[in-house]
Amino acid sequence: MRLGLLSDIHGNRIALEAVLDDMPPVDGLVCAGDVVGYNPWPAECVATVRERAIPTVRGNHDRAVAAGSAAGFNAMARAGVDHARSALDDDAIAWLDGLPERRAVADGRVAVVHGHPDDPDHYTRRREFAGGLIDSAADRLGVAEADLDALVLGHTHVQHHGVFPEGVVVNPGSVGQPRDGDPRAAYAVVDLDDRTVEERRVEYDTDAVAAAVADAGLPERIGSRLAEGR
Known part of the structure; x- marks a missing residue:
């Protein structure tokens, strides 16, 4: 079984469309949270995820939008939450509020969380994937459970994965706001049968997103940093 892995879409419709167009043949998709936040198209991204019935968990921005509270967020993140609150209807906000923090997919073979x-x-950093640096890394990250082939998570916006005897841990990176110095939209494909991961990137029009950010009255830096992958 092959699954396409998404995370941290953050209201970036253009990046999401590029990823879905680039996606190779898979048996299903999953999303590790933060469908909304930062970028100008929260309603369109929520609609796409819902229409495709993509199993999704609740990220911290999803939670903030649903709760109407961005406590602890910086100015850019708060602006994204406020924009999403104004752009989403009650049904979409209720959908965000109803997302679980953890879910099992692929007949229980895959666990999906946000952080x-x-x-x-x-923030589960790259160093926590390295078994040579942290003893029992797989146990710490929860992939030692019976019959679990993979753990999928996001939140850092940095694409990486680890392969352990117990299974694989994958952060597919951010669709809508990569922060690893590569501006291309990030996603991944995991093969559960041979426990391999393909990290994938696809170019999209960051200038068009930056222009839409300005048109929406969002902070300019939300758009300009997309071209830097920051």
Whole structure:
């Protein structure tokens, strides 16, 4: 079974469309949260995820939009939450509010979270994927559970994965706001049968997104940093 892995779409319709157009043949899609936030198209991104019935977990921006509170967020993140609150109808906000923090897909073979199995707001950094640096890394990240082939998470906007005897841990990176110095939209494909991961990137029109950010009255830096992958 092959699954396409998405995360951190963050209201970037143009990036999401590019990823879906680039997606190779897969048996299904999953999303590790933060469908909304920052960029100008939260309603369109929520609609796409819902129309495609993509299993999704609730990210911290999804939660903030649903709750109407961006406590602890910086100015850009707060602006994205406010924009999403104004752009989404009650049904879409209720959908965000109803997303779980963790879910199992592929007959229980894959667990999907946003930040970490024990803390949805924890930034699981690249170093935590390295078994040579942290003892029992697979146990820490929750892939030692019976019959679990993969753990999918996001939140950092940095694409990477780890392969352990117990299974694979994958952060597909951010569709809508990569932060690893590569401006291309990020996603991944995992093959559950041979436990391999393909990290994929696709170019999209960051200038068009930056222009839409300005048109929406959002902070300019939300758009300009997309070209830097920051």
